[in-house]
Amino acid sequence: MKPTAIIALSALALACHIGPQASDIEVAHEPGGARTKITAWSGTVFDGELLAVADTGLLVLRGRQVSYMPYAQTSTLTTPMITLTVATRPPSPADRARLRLMSRFPQGLTSDLEARLLAALHQRAVVVLAP
Secondary structure (H helix, E strand, O other): OOHHHHHHHHHHHHHOOOOOOHHHOHHHHOOOOOEEEEEEOOOOEEEEEEEEEOOOEEEEEEOOEEEEEEHHHEEEEEOOOOEEEOOOOOOOHHHHHHHHHHOOOOOOOOHHHHHHHHHHOOOOOOEEOOO
16 A cells, blocks of 8 residues: 555545544543532522532532532532432442542542632631431
8 A cells, every 4th residue: 555545545534523522522622520419308499610529429519619518418419510419329430530520620629629629719628408
C-alpha cells in the first residue's frame, strides 16, 4: 500500500467518532458538580450541587452552605444522569462510583480540603440535613 493511502486511511479513522463525548454528558458543560435533588423520607426536597459521595451519605453545596445528607434519611436522589431510589437500602458501590464521577470532588474530600472549603464559605462545620 502506498504511504499516501496509509496516511489518508489513518486520517479518516481518526476523524471517526466512537463512544460518548464530553458534550454528551450534561455535567461537563459547566464547572462544578452535578445539580442534585435529594428527597428526604419526610418529603422535604433539598437542591444543591453534588460535592462528594461517601459510603454513608452525600455532601452537597446548598446556596453557600456545605451540607451532608445521610442515605438513612433519603428517599430518592436525582442528578442529571442518574435517579436512584434509596428508601430501602443505600446506593450500591457501582451507583456510588457513578455519582462520584459527577461530583465536584470525585476523589473525595480530605479533612484539610473540607476545612479550606468551609473557611472559604465562612462556615464553622458541615450542616447535617435531618428533616
